Structure formats: structure tokens, C-alpha cells
Amino acid sequence: MTDLLVYAINSIEVQKLWKDIRQHYSTRSESNPVITQVFHDTFDWRLFQKNLTLVREAKDVYLAHVAALEPWSKVLWPKKATPKFWWQFPESPVKDALKPLLDVRALLPLVAVQNKHRSLSILNEDEKTVIRIHHNHIHIKDETRRGQNVHSLTLQPIRGYTQDLQNFRQFLQERDVVQKEEDLYRKLLNSMGKTPGDYTSKFRLDLAPDLSSVQATRMILRYLIGVITSNVDGVKADIDTEFLHDFRVASRRVRSALGQIKGVFPDEKSKQFRKDFSILGKTTNILRDLDVYLLKQEQYCALLPEHLVGGLDPFFQDISEARKAELRNVKKFLNSASYRNLVSRWEGFIDSNSVYAVEEAKNAQRPVLELAQRFIFRRYKQIIRDGQNIADDSPDAQLHRLRIDCKKLRYLLEFFASLFPEKDILTLIGQLKKLQDNLGDFNDLFVQQEHLREYFTQIKKSRPNSLLTAAAIGGLITALSQRQKSVRSEFKRRFKDFSSRKNRAMFTKLFQPRSKGGPQA
Secondary structure, three states, X not given: OOXXXXXEOOHHHHHHHHHXXXXXXEEEEEEOOOEEEEEEEOOOOOOHHHOEEEEEEOOEEEEEEOOOOOEEEEEEOOOOOOOOOHHHOOOOHHHHHHHXXXXXXXXXXXXXXXXXXXXXXXXXXXXXXXXXXXEEEEEEEOOOOOOEEEEEEEEEEOOOOHHHHHHHHXXXXXXXXXXXXXXXXXXHHHOOOOOOOOOOOOOOOOOOOOOEHHHHHHHHHHHHHHHHHHHHHHHHHOOOHHHHHHHHHHHHHHHHHHHHOOOOOOHHHHHHHHHHHHHHHHHHHHHHHHHHHHHOHHHHHHOXXXXXXXXXXXXXXXXXXXXXXXXXXXXXXXXXXXXXXXXXXXXXXXXXXXXXXXXXXXOOOOEHHHHHHHHHHHHHHHHHHHHHOOOOOOOHHHHHHHHHHHHHHHHHHHHOHHXXXXXXXXXXXXXXXXXXXXXXXXXXHHHHHHHHHHHHHOOOOOOOOHHHHHHHHHHHHXXXXXXXXXXXXXXXXXXXXXXXXXXXXXXXXXXXXXXOOOOOO
């Protein structure tokens, strides 16, 4: 697609300019009916991160580049409701593009506009079009129904007429009626109080190395409570499963920060809030487990012979029914006074002016860089020591403990990433993630088999096709058991890569404490 040049202009000047152009150029005009456009993206801006947006326009849905909002891939969609998930789209380039971008995230409507579009073609002496000019009068619809108006002028160059484009741009500059529009899409979203890219599931926080440990830790915890509260409405509305996932990860990070960054807050307060956030995690455990089973439905079916696949239907129906009930329990908790009280007390706890800040803990005023190095290096050494002690016949519990320690190290690296060279941190996190994936898969496969065994014992012979269901569940347990053995056999290689001489040297260089004194455990 030829690059488009977008300009901002006000409603009065556009009329003058249109008249002026017609006086100086041979033109051909074209008017189009007013169209309604609705722009979509995921909660975590997955399309925007790729400079895209999804637009619903009449019976079409299309992907557009945010720079000019011109469609580059379109699919017919006559139904009233726009698809939420990539798999709901008909087979098309749009569906193919959305699948890797969205994964399990839902598309959300961000802003609706009424666009009155008209075009003007500038012709040369041979009556050939050398430039197309598009004027969009965009009326932004908001909840108050008052709306706002935005005018934009887009120049569409025609290949082979570069000089004509340059001449016309000079024509515009001499009249001083337009200004280059850097981001029309951002302007539309800002009008609705939305900021593209303002949420990401990744932990991103810039800490200055000269901060005290208590200042830095408060910033970390304040960031995490922001993530938690940002996802609550999405969990209650059941928009997609990632709202609950991000809610839970942020809660675990809070517990990890309070448990690992020791001596920054009074011990009794840290312990109390760790307990509170542990309850928060346990309240959502079952719902997340049920989500995972439903997300794995296609994967589970692929593990079985075709004649057994139908036997899993009752299992997933039961999971779906259980999920409805569990979602009601979670929503009840999130709407409760106890949850609101927890958030209120937590916000008070991390407020530097709160009563909790009066008592000074032993590591509170130590430089955060020093504290980060010591705690990260200590956790890393423990992982190396414990991992080396795991043999082929070691109990599964040892891998489980190592998995938890790896998760704690991952959180520390993410919390303090901005204090160290970005390239080095990304390398170490990447290596750690490979080990975590192995340990996480091993644990997940164990938990899934336990759940399936329990379900197997509860299959009622009176249910239709109970024998087929029992055979399918038994076959699935066998397949998962074989997969678990394969994952276990991969552990040595994954751990060897993580504990390589190169990685050890990098951990030592970045995190081994240089000073004799240091934060106290």
C-alpha cells in the first residue's frame, strides 16, 4: 500500500481549502454516504502493538494500519455482533492474521464514530488522476451523546506522480491551513479517555538505582495493585480468561515481593498481607483450573484416537457447568466488603504517608541496587544447588520445590530488571523461562492426571455412553502420563542449559554482591 499523508484541519478551513483547490486545479469530486465505524482491540492492546486496529463498518470487518486507518484486509460479516475471538471469524486472511496476535484474548469495542467521507481527485492535463484527497468528517459518539468532531485530510499519492505530490504539498504549506496529523487513531481514542498501550500483562517498571529499598518496593507494589484492580471488571464480566490470569499473576507477584524483599517493611505487616493475598489466590484457584481444562479441549482431543474423542464430551460439559458456578463464587467475592477492605488496607499500606510507614524496617533505607543484587544472587545459588541434587529417581516433590524457586527468581529479575543492562536481563529471563516451562509442564501434567483420576471414579454407569467416557478418560490419563515422562527426561538438558558456565558468569557479574555489609534476611 502506498504511504498516505494525513493532516488535521478544522471545519471552517476545509471548506475554504476545497474551494481554493478547485480554483487552481482540474478536479473530480466524489461523495460517499455517512458510515459508522467501530474500532476494536484487546484489553492489552495486542493489535496496537503491531500498529493495527480492527474496524467494523456496515457488513465488513477489516484490519487497518493505525497510521491512516485504511483497510488492508477485509472480510464480509453480515451478523449484527462483531466476533470477539479469532476463531469466530470466517476463513480469511483476517482470521489468519488475528490468530497469532489475539490467542485467547477477546476483541473489545473502543470507540465508535460516524464518518462522512468525500474525495477529490486532482487531474493533470491528460485528465489522469495524479493525487487523491480524502476529507473525513469524523463525529465521535460517546455515552453523553454530545460527541466530538474531528476533521482529517488524507493525501493518497499515485505511483509515478511524485512531482505532482511535492507541488501540492507546497500548495498546502503556502496556505497554512493544515498540520501533519501524527496519530489520528490516538486522537480518536483519547477523546474517549483511552490511552493506547496503557496496559500490558508484562511487568514494566523503571527504578532508579539511587532509590532506597522501601521507595522501590512501594513502587513495585503500587504497580501490582494497579494491575489487580485493572482486571477486576474483566473477571466479573467474563470477557476472556486472561483477565483472571493476569489478576492471579499480579497477586502472586505481590506475595513473592513481600516474601522475598525482606526487611523493607515491618515483618508483622508483611506476613499479614501475604496471608491476605494467599486467600485471594485460593479464592480463584478452582476457576483458573477449570479455565485451563476448557482451553486444552482441542489439545486433549488430539491425544486420543478418533473413536474415543466423543467420550470427552460429558467431561467438558461438566467442566463448563462447574465453571459457571465457580464464576458466581468469584464474582461474589470480588463484590464483597472483605475484598474492598483488603484493597483499601493494601493501598494504605503502600502509601508512603500512611501509618504503616512510621516504623522503619532494617533494610528500608539500603540502596535498592544492593538489595536486588543480594536477593537475586542468593535465590540463583539456591536453584543451582537444588537442581544439581535432582537425579532421575528423585521424588517429584523436588522438582515441585525447584519450580517454585524458579518462579520466585523470575519475579525478582522482573521487579528489578530496570537496574541492570536490558540485553543481559532478557537473556537470563529467556534461559530461566525455558527451565520454568519444563518444570511447569511437569507439574501441570501431574495435576491434570490427578483431576482426571478423580473424575474417572465419579463416572456414573447410568449416564449415556458412560463406557465410552471412561475409556476416553483412561486413554487421556495414559497419554498425559507418557507426556509427563517425556517432560521429566528433558529436565536434565534444560537445567544444564540454565546452569551453563556462560549463564553463571553473567549472574556473577551482575548480581554477586561486592560490599561486605548488606541487607539482612
